[in-house]
Structures are given as C-alpha cells and as structure tokens.
Amino acid sequence: MKMTKIFLTGANGFVGSRLFSQLQHVPTFQVAGLCRRLSHGGEGSGLHAVGDLQQSDLTVLLSGADVLIHAAARAHIMKDEIADPLAEYRRVNVDGTLSLARQAVAAGVKRFVFISSIKVNGETTAKEKAFRADDKPAPEDAYGLSKLEAEQGLTQLAASNGMEVVIIRPPLVYGPSVKGNFASITKLVEKGLPLPLGAIQNKRSFIGIDNLVDLIIRCIDHPAAANQVFLAGDGEDLSTTELLRGVGEAMGKPARLIPIPAGMLQFGATLLGKKAIAQRLLGSLQVDITKTCELLDWKPPYTVEEGLRRCFE
Structure with a gap:
C-alpha cells in the first residue's frame, strides 16, 4: 500500500x-x-x-x-x-x-x-x-x-x-467553535433578541x-x-434571513426576525457609519x-x- x-x-x-x-x-x-x-x-x-x-x-x-x-x-x-x-x-x-x-x-x-x-x-x-x-x-x-x-x-x-x-x-x-461573523450571528440568535433582518433577499x-x-x-x-x-x-446559497432561520432551527431556538425593508436598513447603516456591516448582511456574494x-x-x-x-x- x-x-x-x-x-x-x-x-x-x-x-x-x-x-x-x-x-x-x-x-x-x-x-x-x-x-x-x-x-x-x-x-x-x-x-x-x-x-x-x-x-x-x-x-x-x-x-x-x-x-x-x-x-x-x-x-x-x-x-x-x-x-x-x-x-x-x-x-x-x-x-x-x-x-x-x-x-x-x-x-x-x-x-x-x-x-x-x-x-x-x-x-x-x-x-x-x-x-x-x-x-x-x-x-x-x-x-x-x-x-x-x-x-x-x-x-x-x-x-x-x-x-x-x-x-x-x-x-x-x-x-463548531468558529469565531468571527458567524459566531456573532449565532450569539444574537441564542440570546433571542428581535432582529430587523426578516425581509432580506440577498444571496450568499x-x-x-x-x-x-x-x-x-x-x-x-x-x-x-x-x-x-x-x-x-x-x-x-442563502439569504441572511434564511441563514438566521437555519441557525435558529439548528440550535433549537427559532430566530426572532422582524421584516424591515433592506433599503431602510441600508439607509440607517449609512447614517451610523456602518456600511461595511450592512454590506455583509444585505449584499450578495x-x-x-x-x-x-x-x-x-x-x-x-x-x-x-x-x-x-x-x-x-
């Protein structure tokens, strides 16, 4: 051999x-x-x-x-x-x-x-x-x-x-045990916080x-x-909304998602100087x-x- x-x-x-x-x-x-x-x-x-x-x-x-x-x-x-x-x-x-x-x-x-x-x-x-x-x-x-x-x-x-x-x-x-952006997402879902990401139609x-x-x-x-x-x-490929729902289902703790239009989120992120974060959540890759x-x-x-x-x- x-x-x-x-x-x-x-x-x-x-x-x-x-x-x-x-x-x-x-x-x-x-x-x-x-x-x-x-x-x-x-x-x-x-x-x-x-x-x-x-x-x-x-x-x-x-x-x-x-x-x-x-x-x-x-x-x-x-x-x-x-x-x-x-x-x-x-x-x-x-x-x-x-x-x-x-x-x-x-x-x-x-x-x-x-x-x-x-x-x-x-x-x-x-x-x-x-x-x-x-x-x-x-x-x-x-x-x-x-x-x-x-x-x-x-x-x-x-x-x-x-x-x-x-x-x-x-x-x-x-x-398992990944850090960075994915870890941040899982923590938000785990805490059960309402997230304004229930109407995102991107693809990543x-x-x-x-x-x-x-x-x-x-x-x-x-x-x-x-x-x-x-x-x-x-x-x-998943939208951010689909990813969050999938993470919630995998954790046995459904994600609490509020359907806010992506355009409104993009505008708010721009005002707050968070365009890079918005791109990862709202943009496609x-x-x-x-x-x-x-x-x-x-x-x-x-x-x-x-x-x-x-x-x-």
Whole structure:
C-alpha cells in the first residue's frame, strides 16, 4: 500500500485542526502538522511548533513529503489595530507562503495545496451572478490582496520549478467553535433578541467546515487538480434571513426576525457609519462551484441544513 506523506501548516487552527484530524484517519496518509505553538499534550501527536514561516528552516521537516497543504495565514481581521495592516498581511501571507513554497521545492514536494480566499475575487456579486474561478481578481482589502499576491507568487514558482500548485478559495467557513461573523450571528440568535433582518433577499455562499475538509482531501492526489484554481461552497446559497432561520432551527431556538425593508436598513447603516456591516448582511456574494464539482468529480457531502446542525451537536 503506497503511503502519501502530507505536511500541513496551521494544523491547530479552525480549518487546520479539523483537516489534521481527518487526515490521520486515512490509512494511506502519513501526516505531520505545523503550528505556531503546541497546546498541552500536543507533543508526540505529529504536530511541530515553529515561529514565523519566513524566518524558519523547514527543510528537514519537509524532507520526503509528497504534498504540502498550507492553511496557516494571518486571517481577515475586522478591526485591525496594526499601524500598517497591508505590510503585516504581506509579511505573513505572501512572504511566509513563498518562503515555505521555495523550501518545499528544495525538499522535492510534488504538490502545494494553498487555502486562499474568495476575497481574491472581490466582496460582492450582483444577485444571481456568481463569481467563477477564472474571473479577473478584484480584491478590495489588504487581506484579499495579500492572498492574491501569494497565489501569483506560487503560480510563478510552479511554472519555473515544476511543483504542482492547487488553489482553493472558500467563502465564509462555518462549523463548531468558529469565531468571527458567524459566531456573532449565532450569539444574537441564542440570546433571542428581535432582529430587523426578516425581509432580506440577498444571496450568499458559505461552506461548512466538513465540506471544505472533504474538498481539500480530494485535491491532495486528484490528477485533474494540478495547477488549478477552485472555488469552494456548499452548493446552496442563502439569504441572511434564511441563514438566521437555519441557525435558529439548528440550535433549537427559532430566530426572532422582524421584516424591515433592506433599503431602510441600508439607509440607517449609512447614517451610523456602518456600511461595511450592512454590506455583509444585505449584499450578495455567490460562488459558482461548477468547475470544482465537474473537474474533481466532487460534490459537497453535507447539505447546509446538515452542516448547521453539526455546528451545535
């Protein structure tokens, strides 16, 4: 039985920890994980602690690896207090990624799977006009730009050195213990507060953590994945109203939604200087995963309803 040796960065992060656990259960995979620090009891579990990627020599650890999955990153931060956020995003997400990739080439790694972001495509779509993998990138913030620059650097490196690169761009990922915007939504529903979001008719794509992990695993050795960009998603787009109702049903605590017209909410948010928050709640962001499904012979194993339910089991 041929073993595939896999090296995973960000192995104790939200996506990485779930992926690391699943990889360990595949008999033909031998996996080692990289994280910034080991939690208590992490020693001897296949995890290795290391500092900044751009300052670390990982040649020995990478030796013999067939596939490197790069899930570590400086994540999108809503209220960034860094003086120069773009410089910090570039330091971690661009310089760190390319340093790792160059070491992977030197170590003979055959495939580099990069977890990017739909923010490379942009922030919004016209309703029923979804982003596609071959669309011209249009990032609107420092995080999205850093992911695009990392993608471009990886593509150039692959062209000159022969290492295969697979790029995956997920939208918002939800699952157990997730933080950020999804966690804020669940807290509001859990408190039973009346929310003025009962008449929102936007469409947004999401992906459950287990669907994303399944897709990443498919990209490890599928021959058609080489040097491709894939958009990720559950394959079911929801309005904010539908999402809140789904979260409530999954929690067993129905959301209390008041049907206020989206135009009124947008006007009020503009007056209060909350346009960015309004965009995430009222705007659309859809992804077309047709290429992903057809080229990889893949479909999301869990529906949105199942994914939301798994968040609270």
